[in-house]
């Protein structure tokens with residue numbers, strides 16, 4: 198039985214008006230699912246996202262990163278990889294003033310996503326060979342920002358999950374370098390320990406600055422972190438630098 202809150206239970210009110218510190222009844226739920234549900238119900242970011250009309254708590258990770266590193270300001274076109282349920286796409290549509298008649302955001306996920314004004318959504322695996330062209334066709338011009346919050350579905354085997362998500366990050370980075378406008382930015386989810394060395398070297402060759410970030414909205418106990426590559430040098434510039442290195 199769930200215990201009623203006592204004066205010692207840390208019940209706080211959230212901006213969404215619901216109480217925090219809630220317990221979930223021991224029912225048919227597995228203990229791990231119950232713990233997840235309790236954490237979800239008591240998460241102030243979840244409640245805030247409902248109050249603010251966002252589709253995910255992940256929105257605050259992007260907003261916090263942007264507040265510190267200013268990656269969205271002035272962006273004219275954005276690509277959102279691993280977009281469902283659509284929180285980052287909501288922000289992207291807002292900052293680009295995207296509308297259905299003049300869309301400035303293209304998003305992809307293999308899961309369904311409810312339509313969002315100003316977002317051209319493609320339901321497809323990003324690892325499908327056809328995905329890059331579909332995204333560019335949907336966007337109708339080079340993006341200033343490529344975002345990837347993609348995480349591989351968990352298998353329960355942490356090393357496998359880690360490798361799969363790192364691979365997604367790597368493919369996203371190569372896509373970003375193929376399509377970004379010079380001066381553009383790339384933000385992607387990675388795991389603790391950060392991007393692999395080869396990927397970091399690749400990003401440093403192509404961007405003016407590369408840092409790892411862990412925004413406050415990313416749970417401290419989660420191994421998740423983000424790699425942020427700012428100031429794409431442009432394909433021509435990188436070719437010139439490579440030629441100079443060889444010469």
Ligand SMILES: C[S@@+](CC[C@H](N)C(=O)[O-])C[C@H]1O[C@@H](n2cnc3c(N)ncnc32)[C@H](O)[C@@H]1O
Pocket residue numbers: 252253255256278279280281282283284285286305306307308321322323324346347348349350365
């Ligand atoms: C953490 S969620 C994204 C949340 C999103 N940023 C938001 O604010 O609503 C990660 C998403 O990546 C998607 N994903 C993972 N691998 C993918 C792939 N290969 N192709 C497309 N989407 C993928 C998952 O389906 C999931 O919806």
